[in-house]
Amino acid sequence: MNFLDNIAAGLSLVGNLEAFAALFLGVLIGTIAGAIPGMSATMAVALTLPFTFSMEAITAILLLLGVYKGGIFGGSIPAILIKTPGTPASSATVLDGYPMAEKGQAGKALGMALWASCTADLISNLALILFAGWLASFALNFGPPEFFTLILFSLTIIAGVSGNSLLRGALSAMLGLLLATVGLDLVYGTNRFTFGDPNLMGGLNFIAVLIGLFAIPEVLSMVWEPKPHVGKTRSLGKNSVTFAEYRRCFKSIVRGSFIGVFLGSIPGIGAAPAAFLSYSEARRKSPVKENFGKGELEGVAASEAGNNGVAGATLIPLLALGIPGDVITAIIIGAFMVHGLQPGPMMFILNVDIIYGLFIGLIVSSVFLLMIGSVAIRGFKYVADIPRGVLFPGVLVLCIYGVFAVNNNIFDVGVMFVMGWVGFVMLRNDIPAAPFLIAFILGPLLENNFRQAMLMSGNSPDILFRGPITWFFWALTLLTMVAIVRAGIRATKDLKKKNI
Amino acid sequence: MQSIHRQTVIGLAALLVSAIIILIVIPTWVSSPSNVRNIVLSPVFWPYILSGMTVLIGLGLVVTGFYSSENLTHEPNDIPGGYRRLALMGAIMVITMFALPRLGMVWTSMLIFVATAALIRSSHPKTALICAVLVPLALYAFFAHVASVAIPQGDYVRLP
Incomplete structure (x- = not known):
């Protein structure tokens, strides 16, 4: 099938009211959830997932992608109006957004955030359409040894770049990999860590682990310290962004979008570093760099372009290789699996209509984001006023219903509670949860591909070095490890000096 | 040090x-x-x-x-009684596991909502009470009647 045939196949799948309504609803839910202080885009996607079980696969995934995109933008609203980033990715937006709000230019800052987000989102989606197919056709040559080395590389980078301490990130990933071994052995069918309980034979339910790790710790944190959100909501002011201002910032928006696309397509890096890098580049190139940090419109544009540029690009490794680029795409990979789809190169052959349907939906989502975003900016006051004492009990109840609905099994609710406490302990000790979840998803794939490779070669490890692709990934893994260890040694030396 | x-x-x-x-x-x-x-x-x-x-x-x-400057203990909590509240929350979760098959998901969720709202000292008790009734009912309506999930009904009061 050629490109036009693929587009037609995708259009036949999503060219209906239900799919577009799901996308619209998703962007709306995401924007609202992202704008609520204390909620995050990750939590919003995780909590929406159980509602999609009864939907068609394409409708469900479009809804979740809508929540993802809306959530990333929504996070910028409280960042600008109350100096509280709704998502970690919006932290860079605070730097210039809030000073603008203090000067009575919140409307202008939010307008620029919206336009920059939509532009970056569009560029990111186009990058996804251009590169995912190409990468997938390349990945069709991959066998189990190549996939093993690729997943190993992804895990190294994910554990290394998440959080302040790389060792804690690595520990988190290791715990996720260990937890993924629970259940029946994939080759021999014998029990592993099932403790005689039949509920554990199928392994731990992904959604119970996910919601336990990302939603319950927030509820427990609220129980630990039940504080209402602080910060005064600034008024929007009368001024809005003009086309001349958008044109002035356009270069920074495009640069930020490409930074987002590049960093987003590497598994594990995520939106926050992209936003900060885009911001610092805009500042470096600006003739008025002294204005940055004091309420410069270009600063808002650059950081929002950076974090939204990531959104489409993280789907490149997801769709082409089956590797989640960040924690939200890890949840979306779960949605694919719930609906019987396995993302990866074979999906471009077996489910090309779904792939192109998603591409079309993503392009349309940028338009929906623009529409919903402009309304959400004005309606933020009502969202920010939702009392946390009502929000968090509601989240807890939603978690219980959502997790139960996966398998109609109360045992999963217990797994969620236990994982919630694990997540809370990790949160309190600055152990990042993202490597845990991503390793939990990639663990079975890593082990499967390793054992398949061993079976193919009659247990000879030489197969893991069989060609240029495996060598390439081994080299990347080695380079990443060296960089991570060097950074760790340098950080330890700095601390040593400081303590003397 | x-x-x-x-x-x-x-x-x-x-x-x-x-x-x-x-x-x-x-x-x-x-x-x-x-x-x-x-x-x-x-x-x-x-x-x-x-x-x-x-x-x-x-x-x-x-x-x-050995070279870390990070403290073993966290900053003191602004609102005292954190461990007590966490212990109570743990108890709520254990009770939930026992109550779900007996009371049913809707009634248990209503009780959890109220208990959690009380635990986190909700500043809007009336709103919390109204939501404690409405949220579980709305979720029941969606999951039972739209998504066709067999929500546990319990041994006492059954919903349509």
């Missing part, structure tokens, strides 16, 4: 957990068929490798912990 840091404690905990897994849990709870010719294909291979890696990471955490 304090003698022990959080990084060290995390490392020691990782070492302890991996030692328990290697010495007790894997030998007891991972079964491997006797006819497995090569260790790399054995069901115990992967858990042993991962536990071994956890030991290495734990050692790394212990070593780097």
Whole structure:
């Protein structure tokens, strides 16, 4: 099938009211959830997932992608109006957004955030359409040894770049990999860590682990310290962004979008570093760099372009290789699996209509984001006023219903509670949860591909070095490890000096 | 300068957990068929490798912990009674597990909502009470009637 045939196949799948309504609803839910202080885009996607079980696969995934995109933008609203980033990715937006709000230019800052987000989102989606197919056709040559080395590389980078301490990130990933071994052995069918309980034979339910790790710790944190959100909501002011201002910032928006696309397509890096890098580049190139940090419109544009540029690009490794680029795409990979789809190169052959349907939906989502975003900016006051004492009990109840609905099994609710406490302990000790979840998803794939490779070669490890692709990934893994260890040694030396 | 840091404690905990897994849990709870010719294909291979890696990471955490400036204890909580509230929340979760099959999901959720709102000192008790009734009912309506999920009804009051 050629490109036009693929587009037609995708259009036949999503060219209906239900799919577009799901996308619209998703962007709306995401924007609202992202704008609520204390909620995050990750939590919003995780909590929406159980509602999609009864939907068609394409409708469900479009809804979740809508929540993802809306959530990333929504996070910028409280960042600008109350100096509280709704998502970690919006932290860079605070730097210039809030000073603008203090000067009575919140409307202008939010307008620029919206336009920059939509532009970056569009560029990111186009990058996804251009590169995912190409990468997938390349990945069709991959066998189990190549996939093993690729997943190993992804895990190294994910554990290394998440959080302040790389060792804690690595520990988190290791715990996720260990937890993924629970259940029946994939080759021999014998029990592993099932403790005689039949509920554990199928392994731990992904959604119970996910919601336990990302939603319950927030509820427990609220129980630990039940504080209402602080910060005064600034008024929007009368001024809005003009086309001349958008044109002035356009270069920074495009640069930020490409930074987002590049960093987003590497598994594990995520939106926050992209936003900060885009911001610092805009500042470096600006003739008025002294204005940055004091309420410069270009600063808002650059950081929002950076974090939204990531959104489409993280789907490149997801769709082409089956590797989640960040924690939200890890949840979306779960949605694919719930609906019987396995993302990866074979999906471009077996489910090309779904792939192109998603591409079309993503392009349309940028338009929906623009529409919903402009309304959400004005309606933020009502969202920010939702009392946390009502929000968090509601989240807890939603978690219980959502997790139960996966398998109609109360045992999963217990797994969620236990994982919630694990997540809370990790949160309190600055152990990042993202490597845990991503390793939990990639663990079975890593082990499967390793054992398949061993079976193919009659247990000879030489197969893991069989060609240029495996060598390439081994080299990347080695380079990443060296960089991570060097950074760790340098950080330890700095601390040593400081303590003397 | 304090003698022990959080990084060290995390490392020691990782070492302890991996030692328990290697010495007790894997030998007891991972079964491997006797006819497995090569260790790399054995069901115990992967858990042993991962536990071994956890030991290495734990050692790394212990070593780097000696140079850490991070305090073992957290900043004091602005609102006292955090541990008591957490213990109560744990109790709510345990009771939930027992109550779900007996009372049903809707009634249990209403009670959890009220208990959690009270625990986190909701400043809007009336709104919380109204939501405690409406949210579980709305979720029941969606999951039972739209998504066709068999929501547990319990032994006492059944919903349509």
